[in-house]
Amino acid sequence: MGRRRKGDPVSGWINLDKPSDLTSTHAVSRVRRIFNARKAGHAGTLDPLATGILPIALGEATKTVPFLMDADKAYRFEIAWGRTTATLDREGPVLAESAVRPSPEQVAAALPQFVGDIRQVPPAYSAIKVAGARAYDLARAGETVQLEARTVVIHAARVADAPGADRIVLEIECGKGTYVRALVRDLAAALGACGHVAELRRTRVGAFTEASAVTLEYLEDLGHKARQSEALLPVETALDDIPALAVTDEDAFRLKQGRSIVLVPRQVDAVKARLKPGSRTVSATAGGSVVALCEMRAGRLEPSRVFHLEKSGDRPDVDYGRTQG
Numbered sequence: 001m002g003r004r005r006k007g008d009p010v011s012g013w014i015n016l017d018k019p020s021d022l023t024s025t026h027a028v029s030r031v032r033r034i035f036n037a038r039k040a041g042h043a044g045t046l047d048p049l050a051t052g053i054l055p056i057a058l059g060e061a062t063k064t065v066p067f068l069m070d071a072d073k074a075y076r077f078e079i080a081w082g083r084t085t086a087t088l089d090r091e092g093p094v095l096a097e098s099a100v101r102p103s104p105e106q107v108a109a110a111l112p113q114f115v116g117d118i119r120q121v122p123p124a125y126s127a128i129k130v131a132g133a134r135a136y137d138l139a140r141a142g143e144t145v146q147l148e149a150r151t152v153v154i155h156a157a158r159v160a161d162a163p164g165a166d167r168i169v170l171e172i173e174c175g176k177g178t179y180v181r182a183l184v185r186d187l188a189a190a191l192g193a194c195g196h197v198a199e200l201r202r203t204r205v206g207a208f209t210e211a212s213a214v215t216l217e218y219l220e221d222l223g224h225k226a227r228q229s230e231a232l233l234p235v236e237t238a239l240d241d242i243p244a245l246a247v248t249d250e251d252a253f254r255l256k257q258g259r260s261i262v263l264v265p266r267q268v269d270a271v272k273a274r275l276k277p278g279s280r281t282v283s284a285t286a287g288g289s290v291v292a293l294c295e296m297r298a299g300r301l302e303p304s305r306v307f308h309l310e311k312s313g314d315r316p317d318v319d320y321g322r323t324q325g
Helices: 024-035 059-069 104-114 136-139 182-188 216-224 235-239 249-258 266-272
Strands: 013-018 038-044 051-060 071-083 081-084 095-098 117-118 151-162 169-174 196-206 243-244 281-286 289-298 301-308
Touching: 013 024, 013 216, 013 235, 024 051, 024 216, 038 059, 051 059, 051 243, 059 151, 059 235, 071 182, 071 289, 095 301, 104 151, 104 169, 104 182, 117 182, 169 196, 169 281, 182 196, 249 281, 249 289, 249 301, 266 289, 281 301
Parallel strands: 051 196, 081 196, 243 281
Antiparallel strands: 013 051, 038 051, 071 169, 071 196, 081 095, 117 151, 151 169, 281 289, 289 301
16 A cells, blocks of 8 residues: 555645745745645745745646746836845845946936846856856855856836835836846946845736735635635646647546547647747646646647646635735
């Protein structure tokens, strides 16, 4: 007899509003305990300093994490002028100081050069691995960290507020791999100033927005009342930009066994019309729930990830427009 797995077979997403001074790993652990979930993970690390959207996957939802990691994100952050720090945020030691205080108009004029496909060198204090070690571990040990520039995309950037001469608030929408701290470093350099990130909040990850986010305190309160499933979002929430195709129960059974299914021409045409350029990924659904993620090839769907969802508890009655109580 096989060893029984610990925890409950709960599956779905939690759209967590992560508080400051908490690591993403600790946030996942706390959510996992609230649900007594067998398996948990997150889509996109947030620095302890940062707050905001941290999607946490439970159970079968962990199979969709890679798709959410590739999703676009949005941030709102405050720059403090006058000092450059080693970590590029308010927590690091000061490396340089300057009396230059760029005006909101100067910042707005400089932003266009950072919109589109740009080359960006990640911060030394980042989770990127260098010779098997995390860059931030090497930096904290006093080693010089040299990271290669990489191409990232920033879709939009704007000045959102200017609380005073020493502070300015920006909002950006960007693709995966973009570092806000690196953007602030490069923007300050372009303006001949010193600056660092004073506050940072992630406001969106793919389909996960502030409107449906919940706090740890709210989740824990639901947990005490055995109502935590009210905050659980469906597994397919992370697949909002992947075309879904409803299949028969017979085809769903075949896909769950790892076997491919044949599509009729009208199904092929309907899916092709919704596929992103260069993508073959299709979400097969049955009974309103995702059955498998598939690759469409030569008129067939070949399963790449199969989902085993419980019949109850995975699709709770959730009001997606609600805000937390």
